[in-house]
Amino acid sequence: MRTSAGKIPTVMTIAICALALLASIAGPTTHASGATNGPVGVQAKRVDLIESANLKLISEDGAALVERGQAAGTYDAPVTATFTIHPKAVTATVTVYPHGGSITGVAQTNYVVQNSTGYFGGTLTVTRGTGSFKGASGKSLGISGTINRYSFAITVKAHGEVNL
Amino acid sequence: MRFIGAFALTLTVCVFIAVPAGATQSAKLQVSLDPDVAGRRTTIDISLRIMGPGGSPPAPMSSFDLRLPADMGIATTTLGQANCQPTRLLEAGLDGCSANARIGFGSATAVVPVGSQSIHEKASLDALMGPAVEDRLEVLFYVQALEPVSARLVLPGAVQEDVHPYGEQLDTSVPLIQTWPEGPDLALETFSSTIGPLHLTYFRKLRGKTVPYYPRGVRIPNVCPPGGYPFAAQLNFQDGTHTSAAYRVPCTTHS
Numbered sequence: 001m002r003t004s005a006g007k008i009p010t011v012m013t014i015a016i017c018a019l020a021l022l023a024s025i026a027g028p029t030t031h032a033s034g035a036t037n038g039p040v041g042v043q044a045k046r047v048d049l050i051e052s053a054n055l056k057l058i059s060e061d062g063a064a065l066v067e068r069g070q071a072a073g074t075y076d077a078p079v080t081a082t083f084t085i086h087p088k089a090v091t092a093t094v095t096v097y098p099h100g101g102s103i104t105g106v107a108q109t110n111y112v113v114q115n116s117t118g119y120f121g122g123t124l125t126v127t128r129g130t131g132s133f134k135g136a137s138g139k140s141l142g143i144s145g146t147i148n149r150y151s152f153a154i155t156v157k158a159h160g161e162v163n164l
Numbered sequence: 165m166r167f168i169g170a171f172a173l174t175l176t177v178c179v180f181i182a183v184p185a186g187a188t189q190s191a192k193l194q195v196s197l198d199p200d201v202a203g204r205r206t207t208i209d210i211s212l213r214i215m216g217p218g219g220s221p222p223a224p225m226s227s228f229d230l231r232l233p234a235d236m237g238i239a240t241t242t243l244g245q246a247n248c249q250p251t252r253l254l255e256a257g258l259d260g261c262s263a264n265a266r267i268g269f270g271s272a273t274a275v276v277p278v279g280s281q282s283i284h285e286k287a288s289l290d291a292l293m294g295p296a297v298e299d300r301l302e303v304l305f306y307v308q309a310l311e312p313v314s315a316r317l318v319l320p321g322a323v324q325e326d327v328h329p330y331g332e333q334l335d336t337s338v339p340l341i342q343t344w345p346e347g348p349d350l351a352l353e354t355f356s357s358t359i360g361p362l363h364l365t366y367f368r369k370l371r372g373k374t375v376p377y378y379p380r381g382v383r384i385p386n387v388c389p390p391g392g393y394p395f396a397a398q399l400n401f402q403d404g405t406h407t408s409a410a411y412r413v414p415c416t417t418h419s
Contacts, residue, residue, distance in 0.1 A: 087325055088300045
């Protein structure tokens with residue numbers, strides 16, 4: 001009996017240790033997801049962003065094309081973007097202005113020209129949010145689109161997960 | 165001061181070491197912009213003259229790279245709204261490609277050494293947008309020579325990213341042209357071409373009608389870099405030698 005009784009606390013100790021270990025692992029994970037980071041009651045929200053936009057050339061800033069238009073999808077909102085076209089790549093900074101703030105992302109894409117259309121595709125990183133979208137982040141969102149080489153009108157589609 | 169002096173000395177030594185590498189051939193580059201106004205879209209006119217040692221004809225070239233200033237790239241133009249296939253050019257000449265593929269024109273001369281004499285050949289040159297190669301823009305220089313050697317030639321040039329103070333470079337291959345069986349190769353002596361919308365009209369369909377369209381050329385940056393807009397050419401010859409030439413388009417009062 002003594003022997004048997006002596007085993008119980010050992011098992012309990014192991015169990016408690018295991019729970020503590022789990023808690024220690026789970027703690028930072030939850031923290032990292034942002035559930036307990038920030039004011040009480042505010043929980044990180046993951047949004048599956050599916051957005052498409054038609055943009056028109058507004059002006060040129062050096063080699064960059066400054067574009068403006070309207071996005072539709074997860075957010076129906078105005079969009080501004082700056083596209084820089086390189087021989088085989090396009091870099092872009094895109095900002096969407098949903099109600100209550102803005103979300104900005106930086107895109108790195110490949111670029112191929114076929115006749116009067118340029119095609120781009122690559123990744124978008126959400127780098128900034130303002131207002132209700134302050135702290136917005138997201139990596140490796142997909143972005144693709146076309147550039148009309150007569151007018152520099154651009155169609156763009158973006159999809160992926162954004163942390164708000 | 166001692167450091168600056170040492171740096172200047174090293175730089176001078178490097179410059180003197182660099183020069184003999186291209187000593188056997190030399191080249192002169194000239195570039196003009198039309199219009200030459202900061203912020204405006206322009207046509208670049210590039211002229212290249214290649215000289216052999218001591219006034220002799222130059223060696224045949226294998227390739228040349230034209231380097232364009234930063235923020236003055238071809239990629240951001242609306243030049244070349246159609247892609248021309250090199251095989252179509254060789255088969256049918258300019259008629260084999262859409263007029264919307266043309267991005268410039270010019271001329272070229274070549275020299276053929278025959279004994280102690282040299283025969284000079286003149287050719288017309290057209291620059292066209294080719295199909296993308298390995299996802300890169302490709303410019304085709306179509307050279308058409310009539311006398312004394314009749315030849316159609318396509319010089320393909322890949323548009324590539326360059327390092328500051330340049331933005332893009334046009335890496336152009338020059339194929340060997342034998343004048344006659346067992347004869348010498350043609351050597352390019354002068355090459356001049358525009359890249360831009362000057363004298364070009366495209367046509368596009370708009371609401372069922374064909375309308376003229378004037379393409380946009382390379383945009384001149386708003387701020388002219390100190391010393392002018394830098395252009396350069398790196399030339400590689402069949403005999404393994406290289407030479408280079410540089411030219412700065414001066415800043416105008418407009419820029």
